[in-house]
Amino acid sequence: MQLHISPSMRSITISSSNEFIDLMKIKVAARHISYRTLFHTILILAFLLPFVFILTAVVTLEGVNKCSSFDCFGRRLGPRLLGRVDDSEQRLVRDFYKILNEVSTQEIPDGLKLPDSFSQLVSDMKNNHYDAKTFALVLRAMVEKFERDLRESKFAELMNKHFAASSIPKGIHCLSLRLTDEYSSNAHARRQLPSPELLPVLSDNAYHHFVLATDNILAASVVVSSAVQSSSKPEKIVFHVITDKKTYAGMHSWFALNSVAPAIVEVKSVHQFDWLTRENVPVLEAVENHNSIRDYYHGNHIAGANLSETTPRTFASKLQSRSPKYISLLNHLRIYLPELFPNLDKVVFLDDDIVIQKDLSPLWDIDLNGKVNGAVETCRGEDVWVMSKRLRNYFNFSHPLIAKHLDPEECAWAYGMNIFDLRTWRKTNIRETYHSWLKENLKSNLTMWKLGTLPPALIAFKGHVQPIDSSWHMLGLGYQSKTNLENAKKAAVIHYNGQSKPWLEIGFEHLRPFWTKHVNYSNDFIKNCHILE
Secondary structure (H helix, E strand, C coil), X not given: CEEEECCCCCEEEEECCCCCCCCEXXXXXXXCCCHHHXXXXXXHHHHHHHHXXXXXXXXXXXXXCCCCCXXXXXXXXXXXXXXXXXXXXXXXXXXXXXXXXXXHCCCCCCCCCCCCCHHHHHHHHHHHCCCHHHHHHHHHHHHHHHHHHHHHHHHHHXXXXXXXXXXXXXXXXXXXXXHHHHHHHCHHHHCCCCCHHHHHHXXXXXXXXXXXXXXXXXXXXXXXXXXXXXXXXXXXXXXXXXXXXXXXXXXXXXXXXXXXXXXXXXXXXXXXXXXXCCCCCHHHHHHHHCHHHHHHHHCCCCCCXXXXXXXXXXXXXHHHHXXXXXXXXXXXXXXXXXXXXXXXXXXXXXXXXXXXXXXXXXXXXCCCCCCCEEECECCCCCCCCCCCCEHHHCECCCCHHHHHHCCCCCECECCCEEEEEHHHHCCCCHHHHHHHHHHHHHHCCCCCECCCCHHHHHHHCCCCEEECCHHHCECCCCCCCCCCHHHHHHCCEEECCCCCCCCCCCCCXXXXXXXXXXXXXXXXXXXXXXXXX
């Protein structure tokens, strides 16, 4: 680098020694300059010269032979200082995108050996000297393989969860067997429920009548126990527990040996209701005579399913809709309540996967405004996943009959805790409507709706539902792991609807205590069967 001052002091030139053109030339207008001006000029030059030196060094090192302008100076100092981008970086990115686009449409060769991890991929690159295109192709094949493996694992998990939810835990099966044996050997376990002097109460409308249909003895004990413990008037409670023939002896034994006085409990089996015949209950005939129904609910749930075009969430919904419980008569019993209890005017029907946390006696004071069914609507609420259900979530609106008669945006409501005005119900054709739609769905090869008993009820009770406050019935504890615990504590009834029941190992641990606190672990039968140990 050279600094040249002309003899006339009219110009000062800075140039490089490598045949560069002049880097900087300063012309002085006046013929004569003062020493003060010269001093200031030298100060400015002293400030600029280090930058010029750095510029020259960078240019020399990078091999740029003809770059002496301030444009080059700004480009070399980098994009952050003067807002410019290095063209070489842009070219690299453009070339990389181009390679990715080419590889995305290229067929992956059969038999391509893929590394099992990223570190192995890097090792293979070094050893085999992959070019960029080969690297991108191998990387794409690895990602697609991992996606397939993850998808298969998710479907396998859903299948295992479905089987776990449909099975009977060993402890609960043990409880049923031991109580059944007790019924045959212990006269006290066979005592009449309720005692003869209390039989008139079973049809007395001055009492609060609850109906529970279940074959799960442990679940029934929690429902009844939580209702009695939460009630301000337990002496007004009457429970009508309905079960199937195989569970009747064990269920009767439990409530005969474990009194919930002053509340009253009646235990009956479906075979003890004279009205429940094939003529009155078409679902019995349908289950017995249609092999396709048994295959649908008990058959191979993978066969015929195109998993490559099905999302895990859709597959999970289909599995849940094919739960064997949906062809159980116990699950359809609620539609026959007016006939099963001809002397009662109002009942509260409960599912067996609920826990009662507050006094429910005010439910009998709710004005249903001439409607039959008091229920919580499920299309609005704080939990947008649980409380966002409309008819489109339950029905196949590509079916012409569904599209003709239903509105996909109509709000749905929940089973689990319902107030039924039986006196008003008897004046309607709800049961006949329910049966007719069941038959239509059978004719359509079960393609009109997804889940078992709620969809036909949504149709049958259309125009007969009175919405009640959502605080009475909180849903989702069987499938929403992020349930708000504070809201759950405040709810009158919490409902473990979904596959993750609290008595199953797949139940959510943080939600289980709401249920287990009503299990009598000091009971000998529960201890001997190692329930939830």
